Amino acid sequence: MAAPAGLLARAALALFPEKPEKALMWVLVIILAPVALLALFFAGPIVIWERVPIASPEQVIIYVNAAKVVSESTKSPCDPGVTVDWQPLLAIDAVRLNQDFSKANPGRAEDLARMFIEKAGTCQVCDGGDPPT
Template sequence: MAGTTMVPERILRVIILAVFMPVTFLAVFFAAPAAMVHTVPMAEAKQVEYYLQAASEVNEKYGLEVKWQEILALDTVLLGQNFSQSSVERAKRLAAEFVQKEVVETEEVEAKVNVLYKQVPLDKVMVACRLSSEQKDQVSLFLKMIGSRGLVSDVIPDGWVPSGRGQFIWPLPKGQYTITSLFGPRVLNGVAGFHRGLDMGAPQGTPIFAAADGTVINCGWLGQAGRAIIVRHAGEFETRYYHLSRINVRAGQTVKQGTVIGLVGSTGNSTGNHLHFEIRRRKTALDPLSFY
């Protein structure tokens, strides 16, 4: 979840979809070179869910496979990268452009009329939306960025290590974790949603460090998060640590960067030992990788 940080040239950063004053849309969500941060659109994580929902409803209703990524990339251009005008209704209207109704009359003695629904390809939808050649190229570019995000291995090169030179240090010891799930849209158990943190698999009992100086504002059992800790930092930032096996701090306690605040576990809604790590600013989730 992102702020104003230096990004090493040697890595491809995950560009996220949350806003930090505001953070760039592709800087919330896509994998792309750091140099692209200044040329990409802006959208909040909640706004991305509009397109996930729209595609899901269209596909369920008509039995199609419309991709939410195509709807999102298209609207990025139609909105001129200004997502303040986005809405669930708008996303649904745009998703409907990918559906073509076709009436077929059978050649039987008693003719019957069948209604079929076919999926309209993205290139034809762009024509219907009267996009210029330049705008079509922009849609293709944004779509390519979305598609490149895929697997963790597609985003984080072999041998990558967090720089630790910014405001936040990495919350787990070097060499004792594996990043298993990135920040951004994902499908879990067949349900599309938005992952507001970074998941790192690690052995039970692995120490968890406070990412920065701050004050513990909440800790204990937090529903699906299991044993969890929330720390408030300067600049209206928060870091969150979920699914812990043990909590070493108490609410109201001041902690220094690097303090062991808890241990990795698998409490709450968890399928194995891991740390779910979040960085938020003014309650808005940002991509942790953009800070490293």
């Protein structure tokens, strides 16, 4: 009867690959995988805190309303107007205000939204008839 330690040693050696390069690779993977997982676990929230705009719902509504007001102001009977998206407004002010949305106000948001539109041409007012060509 073989000794249990000898049997365990044979089983452990059978699990290792025949080439030492592969064994070294597996050892590195076993060591580096948990290190990488821990780095992501700690680095992820830090990156989100620094890069993702964190504004309260009330503060976000300021930008949604500003985009809506400016979009509505570009509409005419001859043209459907320009749609201003609120998300770039929020992202730009996140950078300009250093994530401190307590400084945000509707006037500032509307001024920023107006920077997204450009007057290009004129429109004649249509009074119930066909739009002018």
